[in-house]
Each structure stands twice: as structure tokens, then as C-alpha cells.
Amino acid sequence: MRESERKFRIIFDESMDGLILWNETYQIVDINGSAERIFGLPKEKLLGQSLFDLFNRLEKKKQEIINHIDYVAKNGKQNSTMIIKKNDGRLRHFDYSTKRGIVDGLNLTVVIDVTEKVEVQEQLRKSDRLNIIGELAAGIAHEIRNPMTALKGFIQLLEPSIRAEHSLYYDVITSELARMDSIINEFLILSKPQEIRFLEKDVCQIMQETIDLLNAQAVLYNVQINTQFENDLPVYCDPNQLKKVFINFIKNAIEVMPNGGEISISINRINEQYLQISIQDEGIGIPKDRLKRLGEPFYTTKEKGTGLGLMVSYRIIEEHNGTIQVESEEGIGTNFKLVLPLSKE
Structure with a gap:
């Protein structure tokens, strides 16, 4: 029995999924490390607490849990999904399932973070x-x-x-x-896929050439472009295609500041494999509900835009095995972050 309990304890504690044991009065009896990380609370504060309070504390999910538990009481088990907004503003997606009577007087809820999926x-x-x-x-x-x-x-x-x-x-x-x-x-x-001629180039040089090209337009809009580049950042890329992406993002940044402002462009190494290009403006920003639609065909936040420029930019970066992330806050501005792989021997 001790050996069985020891094995159970190892499996319970080391599971990559969040595991919650609770009794018939809905009090939490035990919780593993993965569940602590998911809910952002230590085990000591969770033991003895109500299962409903655990979810209600995070995001007003009490009614969802009540419906979930009611179904479990009638049918013995239930699978559900939930979206929780974390402290950093990101939405996390979870699948959770409950089995009643896993052992005498105890029920098990398994919480799986499926955000990446x-x-x-x-x-x-x-x-x-x-x-x-x-x-x-x-x-x-x-x-x-x-x-x-x-x-x-x-x-x-x-x-x-x-x-x-x-x-x-x-x-x-x-x-x-x-x-x-x-x-x-x-x-x-x-x-159709364009023929891309990959060459090893300094991404900072490509960006500087793009800025030189657009400086005249920036002056007309009373926009100042500030740069901060890290040295020695070679990438395998099609310079013309990459320049097209930079032109699209910088032109957009200039046009969203008709009364002038600053554009901050930085290029730095994230780690040994990737670099990040940040293009930050001081425009009106983009509402959160519109951010996820950026890059879709014909979707644009500009009055006379077509949305095709941003769509083409997403495709080019994808062909370079990179990613685009967008952070924006209304009234403050938007930051486009491009991540590209560094060239290797």
C-alpha cells in the first residue's frame, strides 16, 4: 500500500496537466504543481478552499463551474472548456474534465492548457x-x-x-x-509563391536603407524615426522582399500619426537562434478585438487601405520562417514585432 501510494504521489505531483482532488463538499483536498502554475496560486492557499472560489477568483467563472459540477453529479463525468484572462492580458485556453468518485469520497478535475493548440x-x-x-x-x-x-x-x-x-x-x-x-x-x-533569392545579409543595413528611402515622407508628416541596432545580425533572406515588409510597416506607422510623432525601431538578438525587429509608433492604437484579424485579406484599420500590404508582409515573413506579433494600446500606439532566424554556418 505504501509503494502504491508513493507511485500515485509521484504521478500526481509530476503530471504536466493540472490535477485537483476535491471532496463531496467541494473543498480542495490536494492539488499538484501544474495546477498551481495554471491558477497562479500556491498550494498552501488552495487547500481547504472551495472549488467554486478557485475559478471565481480568476475570472467570474462560478456559474460555468456550477453547471459543470451539476452535470457531473448527474452523469458521473463531464468535459468542458474555459478561457481565462491572465494578469499580463493574454487569453489562455483550457480544457478541463471531471470524474466523480475517483476514490471513495474524492473527485478529480484535470485542467489542460491548450492555448498553443x-x-x-x-x-x-x-x-x-x-x-x-x-x-x-x-x-x-x-x-x-x-x-x-x-x-x-x-x-x-x-x-x-x-x-x-x-x-x-x-x-x-x-x-x-x-x-x-x-x-x-x-x-x-x-x-503564387514568388521566387525568393536567399542571401546572407545584415538586417540592420536593410532596415537603414529602408529608413533612408522613407525619411522624406516622414519629414512631411513631422515624424521622427529613432533607431537602436545591435551589431552583427546576419540573416538569410531575400533583401528586396524583406525591404518590402519594412516599407509597409514604417509607412503604416507614419500614416497613423498625421500630426507627427516618433517611430522607434530597434533590432536586437533574442538568443543564439533568433533576432527581433520592433517598429513602435505613437498612433491611436488598435482595439484588442481587431488585433487578431490583422493580416486577413481586405481587413484594414485605415480609411482608404486595402489590407493587402499587411497580408503580403505576413506571407513574406512566413516564407522567411519568421513570425509577426502585434502589441497595441489605444491612445498610446502600436508595436509590430518581427522575429526572424539568424543565419548559421
Whole structure:
């Protein structure tokens, strides 16, 4: 019996899932280390507490637990899911299941953190949507480009006569045609994988070249760009593709500050394998309910935007085996964090 109890104790304490033992009066009898980490409370404070208070203390989940326990009382077991907002603001997703009468007078609740699984499923969903829109983009772009070519050709033929009497109209027509052509090009980038020529390049140099390119636009908007780069950060990348991503993010940062402000750009090593590029603006920020939709086709927070620039940027970073994280607070600004792998021998 002692040997069996010792084995049970080892399994209980070392389990990677959160385990909670509670009695018929809903008092917590025992809890393992994983459950302590999930709920952010030490075992000493949890023993003897009500099971309902444990969840209610975190996020007003008492009614959910009551419904869960009522079902267990009638049917012996139940599986449920729960979303809890942690102190750092992140949402954590949990699956939890309860079995009544696991031993005499004791019931067992198992809590599993499935946040990473949910995030992967969300990424797959977004990736599937990108593939679908890419297939549609190819057909749409080609259908539009054919009449566009004819329009541009005739406008060029008529340029001498139109410019003489209607120069303003001519400028508007040509600028709008150029904008349409730019959108079509972005469609075509989405429609099929682009040939990427990987070279070992200093990411700080690529960023500095991008900043030099956009400095004139920043001055017009009364925006100052501050930089802080760590030395010797080589990456295997397509420099032109990466520059396109940097242009998209910096232009967005400039445009969300029409009254001026500062953009802070930093590049530093996270560890031996990865570096992080941070582009922080002082704009109006993005509401939390909109953050998760960034990168979706045609979703944009700008009045005249198409959402394609950000969508293309997500695809390029994905092709470079990197990730994009967005942190934003309304009234303070937005921080885009790009993580890329460092080149290796």
C-alpha cells in the first residue's frame, strides 16, 4: 500500500496537466504543481478552499463551474472548456474534465492548457484563407490587367491633346491607374509563391536603407524615426522582399500619426537562434478585438487601405520562417514585432 501510494504521489505531483482532488463538499483536498502554475496560486492557499472560489477568483467563472459540477453529479463525468484572462492580458485556453468518485469520497478535475493548440489552429485557419484568396487573386488580377493595359495605352496616345486642355484630369487618371496597377501587383504576389533569392545579409543595413528611402515622407508628416541596432545580425533572406515588409510597416506607422510623432525601431538578438525587429509608433492604437484579424485579406484599420500590404508582409515573413506579433494600446500606439532566424554556418 505504501509503494502504491508513493507511485500515485509521484504521478500526481509530476503530471504536466493540472490535477485537483476535491471532496463531496467541494473543498480542495490536494492539488499538484501544474495546477498551481495554471491558477497562479500556491498550494498552501488552495487547500481547504472551495472549488467554486478557485475559478471565481480568476475570472467570474462560478456559474460555468456550477453547471459543470451539476452535470457531473448527474452523469458521473463531464468535459468542458474555459478561457481565462491572465494578469499580463493574454487569453489562455483550457480544457478541463471531471470524474466523480475517483476514490471513495474524492473527485478529480484535470485542467489542460491548450492555448498553443488553439493558436496553431487559428494560424492554420488564416493560412487556408490566404491560399483561397491567392487562387482567386490570380484570376481577378489577370482579368483586370487586360483592360487596364488598353486604358493605359490609349491614355498615353491621347496625352498631348489631354494635357493641353485638361492637365488636372490627366494627372488624376494616370495616378489612379498607377494605384490600380499597384493593387494588381499585390494580388499577383498573393496568387503564387514568388521566387525568393536567399542571401546572407545584415538586417540592420536593410532596415537603414529602408529608413533612408522613407525619411522624406516622414519629414512631411513631422515624424521622427529613432533607431537602436545591435551589431552583427546576419540573416538569410531575400533583401528586396524583406525591404518590402519594412516599407509597409514604417509607412503604416507614419500614416497613423498625421500630426507627427516618433517611430522607434530597434533590432536586437533574442538568443543564439533568433533576432527581433520592433517598429513602435505613437498612433491611436488598435482595439484588442481587431488585433487578431490583422493580416486577413481586405481587413484594414485605415480609411482608404486595402489590407493587402499587411497580408503580403505576413506571407513574406512566413516564407522567411519568421513570425509577426502585434502589441497595441489605444491612445498610446502600436508595436509590430518581427522575429526572424539568424543565419548559421
